[in-house]
Amino acid sequence: xxxxxxxxxxxxxxxxxxxxxxxxxxxxxxxxxxxxxxxxxxxxxxxxxxxxxxxxxxxxxxxxxxxxxxxxxxxxxxxxxxxxxxxxxxxxxxxxxxxxxxxxxxxxxxxxxxxxxxxxxxxxxxxxxxxxxxxxxxxxxxxxxxxxxxxxxxxxxxxxxxxxxxxxxxxxxxxxxxxxxxxxxxxxxxxxxxxxxxxxxxxxxxxxxxxxxxxxxxxxxxxxxxxxxxxxxxxxxxxxxxxxxxxxxxxxxxxxxxxxxxxxxxxxxxxxxxxxxxxxxxxxxxxxxxxxxxxxxxxxxxxxxxxxxxxxxxxxxxxxxxxxxxxxxxxxxxxxxxxxxxxxxxxxxxxxxxxxxxxxxxxxxxxxxxxxxxxxxxxxxxxxxxxxxxxxxxxxxxxxxxxxxxxxxxxxxxxxxxxxxxxxxxxxxxxxxxxxxxxxxxxxxxxxxxxxxxxxxxxxxxxxxxxxxxxxxxxxxxxxxxxxxxxxxxxxxxxxxxxxxxxxxxxxxxxxxxxxxxxxxxxxxxxxxxxxxxxxxx
Numbered sequence: 112x113x114x115x116x117x118x119x120x121x122x123x124x125x126x127x128x129x130x131x132x133x134x135x136x137x138x139x140x141x142x143x144x145x146x147x148x149x150x151x152x153x154x155x156x157x158x159x160x161x162x163x164x165x166x167x168x169x170x171x172x173x174x175x176x177x178x179x180x181x182x183x184x185x186x187x188x189x190x191x192x193x194x195x196x197x198x199x200x201x202x203x204x205x206x207x208x209x210x211x212x213x214x215x216x217x218x219x220x221x222x223x224x225x226x227x228x229x230x231x232x233x234x235x236x237x238x239x240x241x242x243x244x245x246x247x248x249x250x251x252x253x254x255x256x257x258x259x260x261x262x263x264x265x266x267x268x269x270x271x272x273x274x275x276x277x278x279x280x281x282x283x284x285x286x287x288x289x290x291x292x293x294x295x296x297x298x299x300x301x302x303x304x305x306x307x308x309x310x311x312x313x314x315x316x317x318x319x320x321x322x323x324x325x326x327x328x329x330x331x332x333x334x335x336x337x338x339x340x341x342x343x344x345x346x347x348x349x350x351x352x353x354x355x356x357x358x359x360x361x362x363x364x365x366x367x368x369x370x371x372x373x374x375x376x377x378x379x380x381x382x383x384x385x386x387x388x389x390x391x392x393x394x395x396x397x398x399x400x401x402x403x404x405x406x407x408x409x410x411x412x413x414x415x416x417x418x419x420x421x422x423x424x425x426x427x428x429x430x431x432x433x434x435x436x437x438x439x440x441x442x443x444x445x446x447x448x449x450x451x452x453x454x455x456x457x458x459x460x461x462x463x464x465x466x467x468x469x470x471x472x473x474x475x476x477x478x479x480x481x482x483x484x485x486x487x488x489x490x491x492x493x494x495x496x497x498x499x500x501x502x503x504x505x506x507x508x509x510x511x512x513x514x515x516x517x518x519x520x521x522x523x524x525x526x527x528x529x530x531x532x533x534x535x536x537x538x539x540x541x542x543x544x545x546x547x548x549x550x551x552x553x554x555x556x557x558x559x560x561x562x563x564x565x566x567x568x569x570x571x572x573x574x575x576x577x578x579x580x581x582x583x584x585x586x587x588x589x590x591x592x593x594x595x596x597x598x599x600x601x602x603x604x605x606x607x608x609x610x611x612x613x614x615x616x617x618x619x620x621x622x623x624x625x626x627x628x629x630x631x632x633x634x635x636x637x638x639x640x641x642x643x644x645x646x647x648x649x
Contacts, residue, residue, distance in 0.1 A: 147231040149259035152207045155321045156263060158187075158242060158280055159203060165190045167277065170313040171306055180301035184241065184281035185314045189269070198276045202251065203267045205260040206230075206240050206318060212295040214253045219243055223272030225297040226253060228260060236284075238317070239294045243279035246270030282317045285310030307336040316611035319593065320636055323610045330628060330639040331367030338613040338635045342421055343620045345382040345389060350624040353389055353401065354637060355379045360391065360406055365626065367639055373406035381421045383429075385443055392418060398445045414441060415448070423461035425468055426482055432457040438470075440484060452484040460534075464500040466518040469507075471496060471534070477507075479520040487520035495534020502559065506540065508532035508548055513561065526561040537579030537588065549579045549588060556600065567602035575612060578619055582629070585646050589619050593633055597646050605649035610636055 168186035173179045189198035209228035218225035224245045230238050245267035247253045254266050269278050279300060302309060312334065323329045335341075335356035345353040350365035360379060362370040378394035388409075389401045396414040401407075414431075416439050422429035428442045428449050438455035441448055455478060458470035467487075468480040477496055479488040497508040505516040506525065513529035514522050530550055532538075537549025544559035551574070554567045575591035585605050588596040593612030597605035613634030621631040629640040 147210075149210045149231070150208045150261075151231050151233055152209075152262075152321075152325070154262050154325065155207045155318055156204070157315075157318060158206055158240070159189075159201065159278060163189060163191055164201075164278075166315070170311070170315075174301060177301040180299075180303055181306050183298060183300055183302055183306040183309075183311045184243070184279050187278045187280060188275065198269050198278075199271045200248065201269045202265045203242050203245055203269060203278055205262060205264045205266050207262045209240070209260055211254045211256050211258050211260060212239070213297065214256050216247055216253060218297050219272070221272065222300075223270040224253060224267065226266055227295055227297065228266075229294060237294075238312075239281075239283040239285075240314075241279075241281035241283070241297060242267060243281070243297065243300065244270050244272045244277060246272075280314050282312045282314045283310050284312055305336070313611075316613070316634070316636070319609065319611040320638075323608050323638075326608065328606070328608055328641055328644045329610075330641050332636060332638045333363055333367050333369070335635040335637065338618070340618050341632075342379050342382050344622075344630070344632060344637065345384060346622040346624065346630060347384075347389065347403070350626050350628065350630075352630060352637070353382050353391075355382065356635070360401075362403065362406065363637070365624070365628075367637075371406045380418050381429075383445075385445070390445065392445070394418065412446070414439070414445065419457055420459075423458070423463055423468065423470065425463040426465050430461075430463070430468065430470075430484075438480075438484060450484050452480075452486075455480070455484075455486070462498045462500070462505070464503075464505060464518075467504055467516070467520065469498050469505060469516075479516065488522075490522075493533065497532060497534065497536050497538040499538045499540050501540045501544070501546070506538065506546060508536055508538045513546070513548065513557065515561075524561075526557050526563065528563060529555070529557070535576035535591075537577045539579045539581065541581070547579060547586070549577050551577065554586070554598070554602075565600065567598075567600075569596070569598075570604055570607070571596075576619070580621060582623060582642065585649060587621070587629075589621065589631065589633060591619060591633070595631075595633075595640070595645075597649075599649060603649060606645040606647065608640070608645065610638065612636075 164187040166185055167188045168182055170185055172182045174182055189201050205228055207230045209230040212229050213227040216224040226242045228240045248268055251265055251268050254260050260266055269276055320332055324332055337357045342355045352363040354361045354363050358375045359372055360375055361372045364370050380394055381392040383390050391399045391401055396417045397411055399411045400409040402409050416433040418431040419434050420432055422431040428440055431439045433439050438452045440450045456472045459473050461470040466482055470478045475492045477490050477492055480486055493510045499506050504518045507514045507516055510531050510533045513526040515525045516522055539547040546557040548555050551572055552569055556564045558564055573590040573594050577590045580587045585597050591612050593610040595608040610633055618634055623629050627642050629642050
């Protein structure tokens with residue numbers, strides 16, 4: 112009898128424990144998603160009106176006034192859209208629904224008040240927003256700690272804590288209570304270590320990209336640290352990616368999760384696939400076969416020269432600029448040397464056909480070479496060039512118009528009425544030979560003979576460098592400023608989206624996966640774009 116009572120007693124305990132586990136989410140239920148009392152993030156905005164405020168100090172800028180420490184956020188100053196106005200007293204709004212973790216009118220001492228909010232995303236993860244150099248007045252009071260605020264709610268005003276009052280705004284992605292900088296600690300505002308490595312994120316980039324992600328057109332996003340030019344990612348057969356960010360090599364799964372990360376001791380230059388293996392070329396001339404399970408090197412060898420930048424694809428191989436000032440052509444296997452040429456300078460971009468190689472030097476000259484590397488022609492460029500293969504040679508779009516380049520490197524004007532082009536303008540040749548050119552405002556289509564067939568004005572002016580590609584009957588446009596645009600030849604808009612581009616002209620890449628997800632990289636953002644959702648306007 113006693114034994115039966117004990118069994119019932121322990122059985123009751125087991126059921127109570129099981130129910131508690133279900134409640135807190137240890138068995139199949141996410142505790143974060145289930146218990147957040149302030150609601151998830153369904154919209155996100157800037158804390159101030161960016162048409163009225165100016166960004167006066169950016170994220171991760173080394174400050175001479177703070178002994179070279181990095182700025183952990185962004186400083187926003189009120190300009191009233193034209194000239195500086197009175198920043199003090201301007202309203203500051205919550206960027207999204209969130210929980211107040213810290214709220215104090217003197218949380219930064221003489222530097223004024225601070226509010227920190229915690230925001231829950233749909234996947235259960237958190238990010239944190241911080242508002243510094245703020246104050247309260249008779250009409251606007253700081254929110255109470257552990258209270259909930261809604262997106263757009265006024266939570267403070269800009270205080271008078273500095274000789275030039277401004278809002279210091281931060282975004283963080285680390286977990287509260289971390290040893291580095293807890294989510295309820297206002298932090299120093301400047302750090303010796305790069306703030307990205309401590310969990311801070313560039314606020315403008317984070318908010319702009321999150322706005323895109325909330326549309327459900329962007330299926331996943333990964334934000335790296337480096338905004339500058341990086342080796343192009345490598346799309347694998349399972350739709351995962353090999354991805355370089357600075358000196359870190361990562362493998363991202365098909366849905367954007369980091370499978371592994373390996374720090375490289377030598378500068379990554381180029382990723383390529385050959386005979387079912389993935390390879391990394393490094394700045395010391397090393398060629399390394401990558402183990403896709405963990406990122407380790409399976410085997411390595413050396414090119415015999417040190418490449419300075421990613422190569423240009425040529426017939427039967429790749430052409431590299433070397434630190435010795437020579438142009439080196441290697442076979443597809445990166446073992447056999449095809450040829451080497453002295454006197455060809457380092458190049459910033461290039462392309463090749465079966466008969467012609469074109470390289471734009473860092474001094475803004477266009478070098479035309481034969482398939483064997485012999486120099487055929489050299490010309491000075493005013494503002495660079497956009498190039499594409501066509502009619503056995505190449506088509507060049509420059510400030511001087513649209514040109515045909517023969518296999519023997521002879522130039523002839525193809526279209527007299529084409530608008531001025533140059534580097535950063537879109538250029539594409541269709542399967543039927545028609546030529547598509549893209550400026551910041553226009554899409555124009557020409558016949559193979561240079562006759563203008565149509566002209567379409569874009570729905571918005573594109574900033575920065577632009578590129579043009581085609582998937583089925585939809586033209587896809589990327590600008591280095593972060594504009595993504597899909598449209599048909601007749602101008603019908605299929606889809607539009609904006610992400611943060613960072614303005615870097617070269618750091619754009621795209622590849623369509625077998626799963627219908629367009630992977631692309633703009634600036635330091637790599638993302639998956641659901642193509643069917645993006646183009647549903649057509």
